[in-house]
Amino acid sequence: MPSKSGRSQTAKVPSQRQLRVGETLRHALSEILMREDFFDPDLVNVSITISEISVSPDLANARVYTMPLGGVNADVILPALNKLAPLIQSLVAKKVQLRRTPRLRFYLDDSFENAARMSQLFKAIRQGS
Numbered sequence: 514m515p516s517k518s519g520r521s522q523t524a525k526v527p528s529q530r531q532l533r534v535g536e537t538l539r540h541a542l543s544e545i546l547m548r549e550d551f552f553d554p555d556l557v558n559v560s561i562t563i564s565e566i567s568v569s570p571d572l573a574n575a576r577v578y579t580m581p582l583g584g585v586n587a588d589v590i591l592p593a594l595n596k597l598a599p600l601i602q603s604l605v606a607k608k609v610q611l612r613r614t615p616r617l618r619f620y621l622d623d624s625f626e627n628a629a630r631m632s633q634l635f636k637a638i639r640q641g642s
Contacts (some may be wrong), residue, residue, distance in 0.1 A: 560587035575615035578622035
């Protein structure tokens with residue numbers, strides 16, 4: 514049932530434009546993180562996986578879900594990425610053709626850990642049966 518404001522209570526599904534912009538940003542960001550040297554000691558010789566980019570409906574903000582290779586030093590790498598976010602955003606702006614590049618904010622992607630934990634739980638259930 515819709516609320517008083519006319520919007521439904523369910524979460525909004527991202528539009529095709531949001532998904533397309535997110536995927537474009539993900540490709541550009543992956544290339545930048547692979548090839549650029551940021552002169553930050555926390556990011557030297559670090560491989561970072563970008564699993565997803567969630568773009569806001571107005572395309573002004575983007576949540577970048579990342580995971581350092583093996584999940585090592587995530588507590589050091591994420592703050593370094595967020596500190597360099599304005600520089601990374603300007604590099605992304607040079608690679609993608611958007612009117613305005615979304616503000617980037619980096620978050621740890623824990624979906625890999627959740628999937629492994631669920632897999633272990635299912636395995637334990639199967640063995641218990």
